[in-house]
Amino acid sequence: MKKLILLLSVAVLSLGTVTAYAEEAKNEPAQIEAAENNEAVETAPADEAAQEAEPQTDLSNAEVMHHILMQKFLEGGWGWMLPVLLCLVIGLAVAIERILYLTLSTVNTKKFVANVEKILNEEGIDAAKEYCRNKRGPIASIYYEGLDRYPQGLDAVEKAVVSYGSVQTGRMESNLSWIGLFIALAPMLGFMGTVVGMIGAFDSIQAAGDISPTLVAGGIKVALLTTLMGLIAAVILQIFYNYIISKIDSLVNSMEDASIELMDILIDFKK
Numbered sequence: 001m002k003k004l005i006l007l008l009s010v011a012v013l014s015l016g017t018v019t020a021y022a023e024e025a026k027n028e029p030a031q032i033e034a035a036e037n038n039e040a041v042e043t044a045p046a047d048e049a050a051q052e053a054e055p056q057t058d059l060s061n062a063e064v065m066h067h068i069l070m071q072k073f074l075e076g077g078w079g080w081m082l083p084v085l086l087c088l089v090i091g092l093a094v095a096i097e098r099i100l101y102l103t104l105s106t107v108n109t110k111k112f113v114a115n116v117e118k119i120l121n122e123e124g125i126d127a128a129k130e131y132c133r134n135k136r137g138p139i140a141s142i143y144y145e146g147l148d149r150y151p152q153g154l155d156a157v158e159k160a161v162v163s164y165g166s167v168q169t170g171r172m173e174s175n176l177s178w179i180g181l182f183i184a185l186a187p188m189l190g191f192m193g194t195v196v197g198m199i200g201a202f203d204s205i206q207a208a209g210d211i212s213p214t215l216v217a218g219g220i221k222v223a224l225l226t227t228l229m230g231l232i233a234a235v236i237l238q239i240f241y242n243y244i245i246s247k248i249d250s251l252v253n254s255m256e257d258a259s260i261e262l263m264d265i266l267i268d269f270k271k
Contacts, residue, residue, distance in 0.1 A: 080193030080226040084186050088233035091182035094175050095240035102172060102247045105137045109254045116143060117265050125150055138168035138251065139258045146262050157266060161259045168255065172248045183237045190230020197223030
């Protein structure tokens with residue numbers, strides 16, 4: 001439920017941001033006209049004043065680029081650009097949550113295993129279990145479950161380690177299907193915008209009875225912009241997805257190595 005509320009909040013914030021961009025884009029022509037009138041009235045500045053105004057020129061260029069990006073977003077059409085943007089924003093929210101979870105789950109495996117072996121040999125099973133309980137990460141959870149089953153025998157320990165390792169792997173892979181969905185959905189929505197834009201262009205040609213660049217330019221522009229937006233969103237999410245998969249693979253390998261070491265430690269401890 002908390003994750004659902006977080007994702008909905010991100011979606012609402014993104015809608016508010018896009019609305020603000022739309023308002024700025026609407027006011028942009030009036031701002032440009034006012035700026036041109038002011039430039040016509042002002043006299044040519046001195047050399048020193050021109051040098052001081054250079055940073056302002058850079059800032060103006062950045063603002064112009066910002067307005068151009070907003071304008072292109074709006075030209076693509078709300079009906080297609082906004083869903084693609086939502087796919088990107090929500091997908092990034094899920095990806096960042098997974099990255100934070102996996103980062104907090106990563107520990108120094110060699111140091112942890114050495115500490116467990118030392119506590120087990122010096123203070124016993126209960127002290128080792130308490131140490132694992134106070135540590136974060138899937139390896140500590142697996143060790144705790146294995147040590148908890150030690151009184152039942154090594155076979156029970158092995159089964160517990162294997163079973164709980166699968167549980168921890170499932171937790172690490174949680175919500176990855178949503179990222180995969182947005183990776184596939186974003187370009188599909190972009191392509192749908194492409195088809196709709198081309199249909200609109202052909203409708204204009206049919207209605208006019210003549211092929212003119214001005215008739216088809218609008219539809220083709222919508223088609224290209226929506227496709228571009230969908231591909232950009234898919235590429236960004238794919239990079240995050242592959243990074244998360246690599247983190248999970250690394251943690252799973254560490255879990256398997258640590259599980260084998262746990263069995264060796266308990267065998268030596270039993271002797």
